């Protein structure tokens with residue numbers, strides 16, 4: 543929901559741009575803090591949005607950071623996240639990235655393979671350090687989300703499979719520069735039912751038990767992120783139900799004495815504070831439909847083209863009845879450059895301001911300059 547002043551200000555700005563409502567972001571962060579038990583550690587997944595203004599707010603609210611590249615670790619450190627609150631995941635960490643993370647003494651590497659363990663050990667040895675690692679486990683739990691953002695199934699490239707556990711523990715015994723401090727899981731993203739999280743808890747209990755039996759009571763359990771948001775009702779449900787989410791873990795996850803619980807939430811914190819604001823360049827009447835051609839395209843927001851993702855589209859210049867059907871498309875030379883097909887909008891004309899909602903997560907960060915487009919702009923409001 544935008545105020546009249548905001549809409550007026552959009553009209554005088556060069557479009558397209560991302561508009562971030564920092565008030566919504568602050569309220570969302572507050573909800574997380576109110577509902578997460580004090581002893582839970584929440585690391586914000588920078589991959590969802592690493593805009594410095596947003597990051598600073600999240601850092602100031604006391605969250606840790608979850609990074610998937612050396613540059614994200616660097617951005618987190620530069621923003622002021624404490625290295626001891628930074629976790630670093632990814633199936634393909636380069637030597638340079640590992641070295642940087644070792645230099646700044648991050649809290650933990652989430653390690654995805656035996657090969658990576660060996661490399662981290664070698665690099666840590668050169669520096670005379672002991673690298674703290676958590677094993678990223680592939681729990682084979684279905685997240686029931688889009689296949690491109692499902693990560694916890696055996697067929698996915700992520701994590702270490704249970705049949706490798708004995709080998710991994712034997713290997714770790716031979717690696718003096720590795721300190722095993724935890725287990726890490728992440729089953730996917732935009733998960734809108736709590737059942738996959740309950741299933742994850744049950745699986746984590748089994749795996750935790752297996753490690754304890756082998757003599758490894760590991761102090762950290764990290765259950766990743768994945769909590770989805772309501773893309774259809776960004777105003778009625780701007781903030782996800784964090785209370786019920788954390789309740790699942792309180793109820794079903796059996797932590798042993800001394801074990802700490804970590805989360806890596808991305809989308810749920812930032813998606814609904816952002817909108818992509820654009821202007822209508824042309825209306826074109828097709829055979830079966832009308833095209834509303836925007837000055838924003840898949841270069842600014844790729845989610846609809848890549849995942850067939852739904853984003854609510856609103857005409858902010860005409861708040862009349864939505865009784866005309868449009869295919870809302872961008873200017874890029876690809877047919878996949880479409881934000882929504884058969885979208886009901888009020889009569890729409892050249893110059894109208896269009897908001898594509900819930901674009902705060904995986905929007906700006908995934909933008910690119912295909913067709914030599916300008917870098918996307920940003921604008922903040924309260």
Ligand code: LLP
Nearest residue numbers: 587728731732767768769806807808809904
């Ligand atoms: N932890 C790990 C290990 C991850 O791989 C991810 C996301 C997260 C945490 C944060 O997940 P979240 O809470 O945001 O669901 N570009 C896609 C989403 C890719 C998610 C990748 N991993 C999209 O636009 O939907």
